[in-house]
Amino acid sequence: MQLDVVNHENKKVGSVDVKDDVFGGRVNTDLLWESVVRANAAERRGTHATKNRANVSGSGKKPWRQKGTGRARVGSIRNPLWRHGGTVFGPQPRSYDYKLSKKVERGALRAALAAKLQAGELVVVDALAAEEIKTKAAAELLKTLGVTGKAVLVDVAVDEKLSRSVRNIPGVAFVPSARLTARDVIHAARVVTTRSALEKLQEALQ
Numbered sequence: 001m002q003l004d005v006v007n008h009e010n011k012k013v014g015s016v017d018v019k020d021d022v023f024g025g026r027v028n029t030d031l032l033w034e035s036v037v038r039a040n041a042a043e044r045r046g047t048h049a050t051k052n053r054a055n056v057s058g059s060g061k062k063p064w065r066q067k068g069t070g071r072a073r074v075g076s077i078r079n080p081l082w083r084h085g086g087t088v089f090g091p092q093p094r095s096y097d098y099k100l101s102k103k104v105e106r107g108a109l110r111a112a113l114a115a116k117l118q119a120g121e122l123v124v125v126d127a128l129a130a131e132e133i134k135t136k137a138a139a140e141l142l143k144t145l146g147v148t149g150k151a152v153l154v155d156v157a158v159d160e161k162l163s164r165s166v167r168n169i170p171g172v173a174f175v176p177s178a179r180l181t182a183r184d185v186i187h188a189a190r191v192v193t194t195r196s197a198l199e200k201l202q203e204a205l206q
Helices: 029-042 102-118 135-144 160-166 182-186 195-205
Strands: 002-006 012-017 122-125 151-155 172-176 190-194
Touching: 012 195, 029 102, 029 182, 102 122, 102 182, 102 195, 122 195, 135 160, 151 195, 160 172, 190 195
Parallel strands: 002 122, 122 190, 151 172, 151 190
Antiparallel strands: 002 012
16 A cells, blocks of 8 residues: 655655555454553542541540440541541542553554544655744644644654644644554544654554
């Protein structure tokens, strides 16, 4: 399969070969789901906390003697059974991150790119660079390439000037190909990648 390569004026300047066994197969939605859920879990802050009986305010003195009062025995007003007492087994700060195997992550990224390619939402350019840091110029570049809404730009090495130019455009991200994830691809309406980045990805996903 061949894809057209365009320049910054959206004119064809060449083509690139992509392998059907990498981008032309069935889109495995199960792998996509696993990868996206893991990425979402990794971004959870996990700063929730509840006060147990050691943290709530109140005296540690025994409210009344053990026997002879006719009342139920109790050792502390911070008892979890009492109002204003501590919480038992409540949520505590923790990380929700977990690991997936590299094989699953590669399969998910392969499926995400295949889905974009089959939907015609993958744009291959010869280069992604800017002469100056200017958001207006970056927005015009994306408009020329037919990119509107959410988009992810992919290159082997991120151009600093273009990266700083697009960071003020809502929904647009610029990531290096080595750090591209399935969630980055799926959440974008368009994927704009350089020829060299696509070749690197194809080599890594085989």
